[in-house]
Amino acid sequence: MKVVTKDKGVYSFSPAHKPVEYVKPGELIILETEDAVGGQIKSEDTPLESIDWSRVNKATGPIYVEGAEKGDTLVVDILDIEVADRGVILVVPGAGILGDSKFEPRVKIAEIRDGLVLFDGLRLPMRPMIGTIGVAPEKGEIPTATPHRHGGNMDCVEVMRSARLYLPVFVDGALFAAGDLHAIQEDGELCVASIEVEGRILLRFSLIKHKAPEWPIVELDDHYSILTADEDLDKAVKLASEQAVKALMRAKGWPFEKAYMFGSIGVKLAINQGVDPKKGARAIIPKTLVTLNDLLIESD
């Protein structure tokens, strides 16, 4: 089993980044990850002015997955997520859904113990998830803070232990990276941060050749979620709706009109986060309605 340490990271997804490790489909790999603030917050007294903002949102990688080519799907099985025993959450004036309210910068440390996250006397069951996870775009670079078709900072609570993620591959080897674990987060990620925590992810990759989703897809036991993003939440919701209606048309052989109608009663629209440079939405479709194949497009 290969282990990639957290010092081997990137602050953007780009085909220009040199792989730090090579894996074959089926091989187990562990990625150690920094917390989203780069481990710079040591206590609640750490002044936010002392933080080097060029060292946040690091993603461990990139990993070269052998055999992955443009037009394929990189399938990522999230076998386990381990988190450290303390995380950090912070508010920064100007940031988050209520960023234009008047408030002070603040940092809070949360202990994580026996599967619980402790916040000011409250005990919440831990629900670890991966905030940033993706592959290199075809060209240029996308900061790790930004979600898009390649994945990135999607901050979707469904990217959790035992989920399977489907990412479109744009370059040879896919150049996968991940980081930004959250010990717990809710849909919306209201204040822009969650319980940010360092940890380890156990992954196994596989490939689907010559077809890929247009946007990342998460699979859980009973449904698929299509994850989209845009500066405007309305547009992110529209993108997710379009993807869902197309999938229903393929799955059922329905014309647009029928699939569109059915979208109101069979597709659930949800918010991943309302805060990042691009906000994130998802369309949730039960497996009783579509198969994976209905969600993928044949490549040339």
Next chain:
Amino acid sequence: MKVVTKDKGVYSFSPAHKPVEYVKPGELIILETEDAVGGQIKSEDTPLESIDWSRVNKATGPIYVEGAEKGDTLVVDILDIEVADRGVILVVPGAGILGDSKFEPRVKIAEIRDGLVLFDGLRLPMRPMIGTIGVAPEKGEIPTATPHRHGGNMDCVEVMRSARLYLPVFVDGALFAAGDLHAIQEDGELCVASIEVEGRILLRFSLIKHKAPEWPIVELDDHYSILTADEDLDKAVKLASEQAVKALMRAKGWPFEKAYMFGSIGVKLAINQGVDPKKGARAIIPKTLVTLNDLLIESD
């Protein structure tokens, strides 16, 4: 028990409307309701051009609740929702989240049988809900199609059997009205319509004197949801977030900063519908975190 027939309806919420019935707190009342299309669609061949759009979105009422005064909360217990054995769903070019796609107007009839909604060979469990429900604003009139602080066309799936709804009262008697039942809908209401159905609602009102929520609140077994609306989904989400953070500040005695942080891990943001004249969001807060009292504001 009083029964209000579906011919006694309004197309707007307004203090100018004369009550069609008077009830006391605690009294049971049944409202019969038209479907959202005013029962005008008799078959799948009904041409949409034949529909009189001034006769859609009727709400049965208004009901004068004795003792209700400005600044109070009208508490609405939804004891039962009965729906007819057939509903209708439609798509109209220009309408819905994908309204600017190219498509034809279409109508579909869905049979409702043994608790199932039948759609083109698919069988979905019925989940009846009330789309439009609200009280008169202080002045002017708000079309029944539009959600706002008074309630209205919120199209929230949580306004279901056994839910309790809290509405701010703006005028004597509250002037409550409801209609627009859906046999089933999902969060988002993608195509603008759901399985629109006529039916009957069994309600019981009560009052909380001299305090009220800023936006409607739904209570289910384990949580409260604050329902907001705006032309822009981002703004609706922001309004819901503000309400949730204020409630946490009251509940826990926390400063803004701490409640804002906690919003990322304890408050779930969701979409009611992304389509109406005003789009709807909700902030979902577990009852372990807030009490009803934290959600209400004392009036003068």
